[in-house]
Amino acid sequence: MSLITSEKTIERLSLYRRILMRLRDDGETVVFSHQLAVPAGITPAQVRRDIMNLGCNGTPRSGYRIKELLTGITEVFDTPQSQRAILVGIGRLGLALLAHFSGRWRWLHIHAAFDSDPAKSSGVISGCHCYPVDQLAVVVREWNIGIGIITVPANAAQSVADQMCAAGVTGLLNFTSVRLNVPRSVFVENVDLTASFEKVAYFARRHEAAGVTG
């Protein structure tokens, strides 16, 4: 299996996989680099290099075999057993993510959800058991949870991250607008929705003002 270290390459592979599945479902069996490049919004050269990194190859005449690419990408992402995650912060965003993504993938299972509010931290939501946040460490250790999803308010984020790291999580998906201070052994992916909104507002205005055409 190839070892891909670039975050950007991983993001693109995830995207290619979804495009490839759509092509496959449409009955296609082979694909050219430009057929991936256009829906991915990048250049064919980039696609070819990513596929090279992946360790697959194609032929000039007929391109790449979709099945082979999907197998290659799946090898990168898949695990023997599905990975387990927990979500902390059963607010509106947490609930939406649970509803949207719980049970959606074979390879990632959101095992439990936590909240500091007793009113939210019991019962089952979207097939996911809810617990008080003080049980976090116990559950992480008992179930060997590797991934934590943080949807708490900003002021609780670091404390929650500390607890998860101490309990042995190795990846965090951080939806707060705080940058977490964690050991280097833990990978953090920040999804900063506030920044995304501000960014699109800024560039929308710039494009409007400039009447950008090129």
Place this chain on the structure above:
Amino acid sequence: MSLITSEKTIERLSLYRRILMRLRDDGETVVFSHQLAVPAGITPAQVRRDIMNLGCNGTPRSGYRIKELLTGITEVFDTPQSQRAILVGIGRLGLALLAHFSGRWRWLHIHAAFDSDPAKSSGVISGCHCYPVDQLAVVVREWNIGIGIITVPANAAQSVADQMCAAGVTGLLNFTSVRLNVPRSVFVENVDLTASFEKVAYFARRHEAAGVTG
């Protein structure tokens, strides 16, 4: 006013602003580059360069004046009137975003929400009027909407984007896992949650396996 063209710089300015507001609320009046760098998770040199791009400057002895930085960043992001956005796709994610971000900022107002399902496309949600999606163009033109937020299922994304672009939107915030084909006069910010999940799962596993310490 300085014209910042780098997307990454804009993202960091958004982050600096939130850190600065917290410092200000804590009673601080000045700040050194490293005091911004640590909570932002970057290097002091990067902070200084961003501030340089912003057109502010500090003094070796006392650093930067927080008020001046906030004014500078606000000048970048703020508009005379608040910018108007619409959201299309009143599903779980759309609802969560409305609840989370509607009325949250002075500079961005989510003016209306749309859905193709008649059951969802009436009434008021989180202070936001809901309409059938076929009224999209009319509302965008009438209210001079500049920003569109797309939270529809993947197969409807391109069609919704086309309608918004035709009606004159200049910025899109795309939460689907499809890359949109839009005129170059429209800015698109992709928030690909599926890719984020796959990315954190991949690197969590890598860190776990490698026992990364450096």
Place this chain on the structure above:
DNA sequence: GAGTGTGAAGGCCTTCACAGCT
């Protein structure tokens, strides 16, 4: 002829390193 595979070039962003300032 059209597309792949890839070394080399290019571009953008980040970091270094140090002069200048207080």
Place this chain on the structure above:
DNA sequence: AGCTGTGAAGGCCTTCACACTC
């Protein structure tokens, strides 16, 4: 002594360009 401001260097990622293949 310690921090800012910034030219220069470095690194990473993307794109070019073309030999190679079918």
